[in-house]
Amino acid sequence: MSDEAQLVAGLRRGDREAFDAIYDRYRPRVFAFLARLSGDRALAEDLLQETFVRLARRAPDLDPATRLRPWLFTVARNLFIDHRRWVVLDFDRLRDLALWPSRPRRVDETPFDLTEASEAERRIEAALLDLPTKYREAVLLVGIEGLAPNEAANILGVRPDALRQRLSRGRALLRDRLEKR
Amino acid sequence: MSQAGPDEVEHLDEALSTLGERDVETWRRENIRRRGHEALGAPRRSKLAHGYRRYFEPALVATVCAIHLVWAFGTTASILLR
Numbered sequence: 647m648s649d650e651a652q653l654v655a656g657l658r659r660g661d662r663e664a665f666d667a668i669y670d671r672y673r674p675r676v677f678a679f680l681a682r683l684s685g686d687r688a689l690a691e692d693l694l695q696e697t698f699v700r701l702a703r704r705a706p707d708l709d710p711a712t713r714l715r716p717w718l719f720t721v722a723r724n725l726f727i728d729h730r731r732w733v734v735l736d737f738d739r740l741r742d743l744a745l746w747p748s749r750p751r752r753v754d755e756t757p758f759d760l761t762e763a764s765e766a767e768r769r770i771e772a773a774l775l776d777l778p779t780k781y782r783e784a785v786l787l788v789g790i791e792g793l794a795p796n797e798a799a800n801i802l803g804v805r806p807d808a809l810r811q812r813l814s815r816g817r818a819l820l821r822d823r824l825e826k827r
Numbered sequence: 828m829s830q831a832g833p834d835e836v837e838h839l840d841e842a843l844s845t846l847g848e849r850d851v852e853t854w855r856r857e858n859i860r861r862r863g864h865e866a867l868g869a870p871r872r873s874k875l876a877h878g879y880r881r882y883f884e885p886a887l888v889a890t891v892c893a894i895h896l897v898w899a900f901g902t903t904a905s906i907l908l909r
Contacts, residue, residue, distance in 0.1 A: 660867050669860055674848035681849050691851050695859045702866035767846055789843035817839055 654712050657705040665705075668714060669698055675715075675791060676722050682786055683726055685775045693729065697722045719791070720801045723783060730779075773823035781816030788813055 656664025676697060680690035700721055708717075774782060787798040788809075799809035850856070 657867075662864055662867060665863055665867055666860065669863060673856070673859075674850045677851055678846075678849040691855055694851065695862060698859055698863045699866045702863040703869070705867060706871065766842070770842055770846060785843070789840050790846055792844070821839060 650714060651710065654708055654710060654714065657701070658708055658710070660705065665702060668701070672715065672718050673698070676718050679719060679786055679791060680722055680726060682771070682774055682790070683723070683779070683783055684729075689729065693722060693725045696725050716793070716797050716801055719787065719793070723801055769824065773820055776823050777816060777819055781812055781819055784809060784812040785816040785820060789817070 653664050653668050657668065673694065677690060677694045680693050680697075681687055684690050684693070697718060701718065774785065777785065783802060784798060787793045787801060788795055793801070795809055795813065796806055798813075799806045802809060802812075804812070851859070
């Protein structure tokens with residue numbers, strides 16, 4: 647039985663050690679994904695909490711063959727989309743419709759993040775935040791998280807060819823934004 | 828805006844892969860862990876309670892709203908057409 651299958655089996659039994667191992671292994675990646683997707687550190691923390699609480703709540707119903715990384719990214723992404731639906735003023739959409747002026751945004755950073763991040767990293771982070779969400783999520787999952795395009799397509803609920811299109815357009819937009827900075 | 832060539836894609840992906848992980852502060856990290864443990868040990872909700880919350884309650888609210896809306900339009904129309 648693989649390491650991941652053992653963790654899932656432990657989780658299904660309600661084993662806290664298995665939960666801790668999963669939480670420690672995937673938390674930084676899921677949090678980074680949510681922070682870059684939302685551009686809001688506080689929101690990313692809330693969604694991270696909800697993601698792992700859902701994992702714990704649904705543990706007994708998990709399929710023994712569940713692959714945890716795609717499962718966690720799917721839940722995290724869906725929670726972010728649900729949150730956006732409840733936000734009355736969606737600045738991303740207003741900006742897409744040219745009803746709101748484009749302005750640079752950045753992820754709220756702690757002093758630790760600021761010291762750690764190089765100038766180049768900050769440029770890329772800012773350019774990523776400037777992308778429309780549907781391209782940003784594709785670039786984040788494949789370019790940063792290293793997921794296979796098919797896995798990313800499943801997470802985003804789109805066909806693989808649609809994902810490839812989004813990825814290609816997202817990369818082109820990102821390159822454009824980076825050249826302008 | 829042109830589509831990126833294979834070299835440019837590789838260069839861009841390399842730059843993206845250098846972006847570091849992020850993590851929540853220690854107190855928040857442990858708070859989430861504690862909530863996870865609580866959820867892990869919590870009794871499971873019955874299927875009946877789940878069905879009520881997931882389907883019956885939203886359907887009931889939607890029906891009441893629809894009836895109210897129909898009544899409001901009907902009343903307004905009857906006043907205007909009087």
